[in-house]
Amino acid sequence: MPTPLVVSDVAKSFTMHLRDGIRLPVVANVTFSIKAGECAVLGGPSGAGKSSILKMVYGNYAVDAGQIIIPYRDRLVDVASADPRTMLGIRRDIIGYVSQFLRTVPRVSALDVVAEPLVARGADRNEARDRAASLLGGLNLPERLWSLPPATFSGGEQQRVNIARGFITDHPILLLDEPTASLDAKNRDVVVSMIQQKKAAGVAMLGIFHDDDVREAVADRIIDVTAFSVPSEASA
Amino acid sequence: MSDLPLLKVNALSKFYGSRIGCQNVTFELWPGEVLAIVGESGSGKTTLLNCLATRLAPSAGSVEYRMRDSQFRDLYRLSEAERRFLMRTDWGFVHQNPADGLRMTVSAGANVGERLMAVGDRHYGKIRATATDWLGRVEIAEDRIDDQPRAFSGGMRQRLQIARNLVTNPRLVFMDEPTGGLDVSVQARLLDLLRGLVSDLGLAAIVVTHDLAVARLLSHRMMVMKDGHIVETGLTDRVLDDPQAPYTQLLVSSILQV
Amino acid sequence: MTELATYNFAYLDEQTKRMIRRAILKAIAIPGYQVPFASREMPMPYGWGTGGVQVTAAVIGPKDTLKVIDQGADDTTNAVSIRAFFQKTANVRVTTRTAEATIIQTRHRIPEAALQTGQILVYQVPIPEPLRFLEPRETETRKMHALEEYGLMHVKLYEDIARHGHIATTYAYPVKVEGRYVMDPSPTPKFDNPKMHNSPALQLFGAGREKRIYAIPPYTEVVSLDFEDHPFEIQTFSQPCALCGAKGSYLDEVILDDKGGSMFVCSDTDFCEVRQEKGHRGHLAANPAEAAE
Numbered sequence: 102m103p104t105p106l107v108v109s110d111v112a113k114s115f116t117m118h119l120r121d122g123i124r125l126p127v128v129a130n131v132t133f134s135i136k137a138g139e140c141a142v143l144g145g146p147s148g149a150g151k152s153s154i155l156k157m158v159y160g161n162y163a164v165d166a167g168q169i170i171i172p173y174r175d176r177l178v179d180v181a182s183a184d185p186r187t188m189l190g191i192r193r194d195i196i197g198y199v200s201q202f203l204r205t206v207p208r209v210s211a212l213d214v215v216a217e218p219l220v221a222r223g224a225d226r227n228e229a230r231d232r233a234a235s236l237l238g239g240l241n242l243p244e245r246l247w248s249l250p251p252a253t254f255s256g257g258e259q260q261r262v263n264i265a266r267g268f269i270t271d272h273p274i275l276l277l278d279e280p281t282a283s284l285d286a287k288n289r290d291v292v293v294s295m296i297q298q299k300k301a302a303g304v305a306m307l308g309i310f311h312d313d314d315v316r317e318a319v320a321d322r323i324i325d326v327t328a329f330s331v332p333s334e335a336s337a
Numbered sequence: 338m339s340d341l342p343l344l345k346v347n348a349l350s351k352f353y354g355s356r357i358g359c360q361n362v363t364f365e366l367w368p369g370e371v372l373a374i375v376g377e378s379g380s381g382k383t384t385l386l387n388c389l390a391t392r393l394a395p396s397a398g399s400v401e402y403r404m405r406d407s408q409f410r411d412l413y414r415l416s417e418a419e420r421r422f423l424m425r426t427d428w429g430f431v432h433q434n435p436a437d438g439l440r441m442t443v444s445a446g447a448n449v450g451e452r453l454m455a456v457g458d459r460h461y462g463k464i465r466a467t468a469t470d471w472l473g474r475v476e477i478a479e480d481r482i483d484d485q486p487r488a489f490s491g492g493m494r495q496r497l498q499i500a501r502n503l504v505t506n507p508r509l510v511f512m513d514e515p516t517g518g519l520d521v522s523v524q525a526r527l528l529d530l531l532r533g534l535v536s537d538l539g540l541a542a543i544v545v546t547h548d549l550a551v552a553r554l555l556s557h558r559m560m561v562m563k564d565g566h567i568v569e570t571g572l573t574d575r576v577l578d579d580p581q582a583p584y585t586q587l588l589v590s591s592i593l594q595v
Numbered sequence: 596m597t598e599l600a601t602y603n604f605a606y607l608d609e610q611t612k613r614m615i616r617r618a619i620l621k622a623i624a625i626p627g628y629q630v631p632f633a634s635r636e637m638p639m640p641y642g643w644g645t646g647g648v649q650v651t652a653a654v655i656g657p658k659d660t661l662k663v664i665d666q667g668a669d670d671t672t673n674a675v676s677i678r679a680f681f682q683k684t685a686n687v688r689v690t691t692r693t694a695e696a697t698i699i700q701t702r703h704r705i706p707e708a709a710l711q712t713g714q715i716l717v718y719q720v721p722i723p724e725p726l727r728f729l730e731p732r733e734t735e736t737r738k739m740h741a742l743e744e745y746g747l748m749h750v751k752l753y754e755d756i757a758r759h760g761h762i763a764t765t766y767a768y769p770v771k772v773e774g775r776y777v778m779d780p781s782p783t784p785k786f787d788n789p790k791m792h793n794s795p796a797l798q799l800f801g802a803g804r805e806k807r808i809y810a811i812p813p814y815t816e817v818v819s820l821d822f823e824d825h826p827f828e829i830q831t832f833s834q835p836c837a838l839c840g841a842k843g844s845y846l847d848e849v850i851l852d853d854k855g856g857s858m859f860v861c862s863d864t865d866f867c868e869v870r871q872e873k874g875h876r877g878h879l880a881a882n883p884a885e886a887a888e
Contacts, residue, residue: 115579116581117586118582118583118586118587119583119586119587119590156578156579160572160575161572161574161575161578161579162575162578162579163571163575163579163581185557185558185570185571185572185575186367186370186558188572189370189557189572206529206532206554207525207526207529208526208529209529209533221536417738417742418742418743421738421742421744425746440729440750443729443750443754444754444757444758446753446757447750447753447754447757450750450753451746451747451750452746453746454746454747454749454750454753455744455746455747456746459749459821459822459823460822460823460824461753461756461822461823461824461825462824464753465753465757482757483757483758
């Protein structure tokens with residue numbers, strides 16, 4: 102079985118055309134890989150580029166150099182150069198993403214928000230809803246909220262919807278961008294055990310956790326992002 | 338899922354005399370994909386849309402469409418009869434101004450039913466039942482079925498236009514600023530409705546808009562146009578969150594945060 | 596004949612007649628298709644049958660016998676003046692008897708008596724385009740005819756049913772000719788539509804103001820449009836003709852007094868008279884003895 106995620110020599114910078122084209126380097130020579138069933142956590146101070154790395158892996162940020170290789174449909178695909186259609190397929194089938202914030206969609210119930218990734222993969226809508234309900238229940242989201250659109254939920258409630266949505270599928274790669282940031286201790290523990298279950302199921306995970314307890318509980322390995330930092334003014 | 342694109346556009350150009358409408362546009366669209374074409378007024382996005390939808394003959398290039406029999410046909414080599422048949426069965430076109438896409442003096446039910454009658458449906462009861470169903474899907478009350486769109490609000494007219502287009506289960510829908518003339522709350526409802534319909538029906542769509550929020554909510558992919566050229570393409574969230582071209586950065590930075 | 600000296604036979608000059616005949620021939624060759632022609636100014640206002648008169652003038656010969664009806668009647672203004680016009684300009688025989696006529700010019704009716712081989716029925720047409728009220732662009736309606744896009748015609752019938760519960764169009768009811776062109780049968784009552792189907796007579800339609808001629812050759816299929824669950828049907832009358840007792844003819848309501856009294860009589864006056872001559876009597880028919888006085 103190929104390694105689910107191999108990142109090699111990836112570099113990212115932002116070119117600000119509106120500010121006379123100045124280049125803001127973020128990271129360079131990013132190189133790591135993640136095995137199935139492993140949870141790697143990106144470490145380093147804020148601004149070091151942890152989020153950028155996660156977003157590059159998800160195809161949300163462009164990659165300046167290097168490769169991000171994942172197996173997709175019996176071949177290896179480089180996310181850095183994949184066309185949008187391939188990337189959409191990869192997001193549907195391979196890479197799940199739990200972001201810090203929920204991008205709410207008006208008028209869609211929490212239950213359907215959670216069930217949607219399964220439905221998008223062809224699952225029966227009712228089965229997907231059942232699965233969504235059991236996840237939301239596990240995350241202690243009051244049942245009276247399930248049929249409401251999450252736009253008006255509190256931060257913690259929205260995040261639990263977001264986590265359920267991210268965990269409902271069996272994507273072989275899961276990217277976790279501070280999923281526990283606004284949760285209380287009880288629900289943090291729930292998320293930790295959900296991550297353990299994913300690990301046991303062989304999912305490769307790459308995450309950012311600011312909470313030391315959670316990080317220690319789930320991380321198999323810390324990837325120090327400062328090692329990839331570009332000496333400031335190096336490119337100026 | 339099919340691995341063949343639905344639409345293949347190759348080096349499409351349209352010139353108005355020496356002025357460029359759009360130049361050298363090449364892309365492919367797959368079933369179920371929603372593509373947004375964004376840019377400011379005069380960027381050529383509507384010219385491009387009209388060239389794709391056979392409403393305006395291009396000066397150069399080709400547009401090939403995969404018909405229901407899986408054969409690719411050059412749209413500009415189809416006979417006019419074939420082209421018009423395609424437009425009212427397998428395609429939809431949602432105009433910015435609903436009055437351009439509706440018959441304002443016939444009832445809502447007949448507006449929705451017209452395409453069915455055009456393809457040979459001759460059972461009044463079935464046509465009416467289908468029209469009723471579609472009005473429900475676009476959230477128009479059943480008791481408005483015999484009212485003329487003249488008596489409808491802007492948002493309702495736009496929803497009626499959408500129902501009129503979708504009733505024949507088209508595979509490709511063109512939309513020209515579908516939320517253009519609507520106030521914000523009405524826009525949100527329409528967008529949400531469109532988003533649901535597009536994903537439920539697995540429609541491919543090409544949406545022209547100057548509103549990046551519309552593009553973000555509806556589309557999978559984006560093309561940014563300026564002065565008749567495509568300056569950037571990619572996944573919608575990639576283009577909006579990490580714009581590369583100077584013009585895209587300007588466009589993204591000049592919108593209010595949503 | 597001296598008063599004819601200033602006119603060509605049947606008013607129109609020969610070049611004009613040839614032009615119209617060419618249009619008629621083309622119309623016969625393409626049943627139901629509207630052929631444009633260079634409609635002339637006629638010595639009568641538009642709406643009084645200028646199209647029909649030009650068609651009649653182009654096909655009439657010295658040996659023809661002409662009948663002219665207006666809403667079925669031979670004795671109304673329009674019928675009388677057009678009949679007089681051709682008497683004067685062509686010096687042809689005229690008749691009120693359907694069976695005797697070789698050419699029948701009509702406004703809004705088809706005679707009740709079955710037409711025969713060799714007869715020509717000339718219709719006066721106000722608006723030849725059946726799609727006009729739904730699609731105002733002539734360029735578009737022409738394209739729709741060319742491409743056989745007739746869904747819109749059913750939209751009109753749909754609207755009827757939606758509004759009235761049944762197809763309420765009672766005149767100018769659209770028909771499809773020989774499985775191809777949808778055609779406006781001029782404002783005849785839909786009661787007459789079945790008579791157009793497989794008629795042994797040649798049917799010619801002239802629209803003067805709109806400059807169109809179309810035709811149904813003899814023995815041509817003419818089908819009235821409808822829905823499967825709302826099939827085409829003709830008007831029926833609950834009572835027979837008050838004068839001749841005919842059942843199954845098209846009746847007009849005639850007001851008798853200012854107290855709401857009325858009677859229903861055949862709109863086809865010739866049909867009614869022939870029946871009365873044969874001894875048929877309705878409940879309000881005059882006593883023949885008294886009538887003879």
